[in-house]
Amino acid sequence: xxxxxxxxxxxxxxxYNYFHSRDELIDAILKRMTEQLLSPDAALFTRxxxxxxxxxxxxxxxPHAYLLLIRFAAGEPQYxxxxxxxxxxxxxxxxxxxxxxxxxxxxxxxxxxxxQSVIAFIESSVANWIETGSEIEDPQFIAWGEQxxxxxxxxxxYDVQKAALRQSA
Numbered sequence: 001x002x003x004x005x006x007x008x009x010x011x012x013x014x015x016y017n018y019f020h021s022r023d024e025l026i027d028a029i030l031k032r033m034t035e036q037l038l039s040p041d042a043a044l045f046t047r048x049x050x051x052x053x054x055x056x057x058x059x060x061x062x063p064h065a066y067l068l069l070i071r072f073a074a075g076e077p078q079y080x081x082x083x084x085x086x087x088x089x090x091x092x093x094x095x096x097x098x099x100x101x102x103x104x105x106x107x108x109x110x111x112x113x114x115x116q117s118v119i120a121f122i123e124s125s126v127a128n129w130i131e132t133g134s135e136i137e138d139p140q141f142i143a144w145g146e147q148x149x150x151x152x153x154x155x156x157x158y159d160v161q162k163a164a165l166r167q168s169a
Contacts (some may be wrong), residue, residue: 070123070124
């Protein structure tokens with residue numbers, strides 16, 4: 001808690017006025033990051049791969065909180081519920097978007113595997129970029145990420161251009 005107080009420029013006593021323990025502070029951070037990641041309206045997703053830009057924008061605002069949720073929470077039993085809840089919602093939304101973008105008639109198992117792969121790609125690539133990439137190069141990273149997702153979609157037999165046309169109609 002002393003490191004956190006020093007980092008944000010307040011006394012430990014002030015920090016303890018808001019959070020009585022490290023666990024309480026981590027819970028608050030994970031809850032807020034989960035809410036931020038789940039808040040974008042479905043209407044914002046105008047093309048396949050748009051999630052990478054939205055995730056990066058949110059992660060840039062609170063990089064440590066993003067990494068805490070994506071990397072740390074899954075390995076810690078007392079925090080795994082945040083990651084699990086986030087994944088449950090994001091998986092359902094991704095499955096819904098796939099149906100909207102692609103009119104997918106594939107077997108539910110294949111849709112689920114594809115959705116899980118897209119989520120894993122976005123999370124790990126954004127986390128890696130946050131740790132190593134330059135904010136000034138974010139537009140290039142987003143373009144690369146969307147191209148990579150487009151390649152995945154094409155390999156799975158999805159027609160990305162038809163999906164974009166379907167979405168704009």
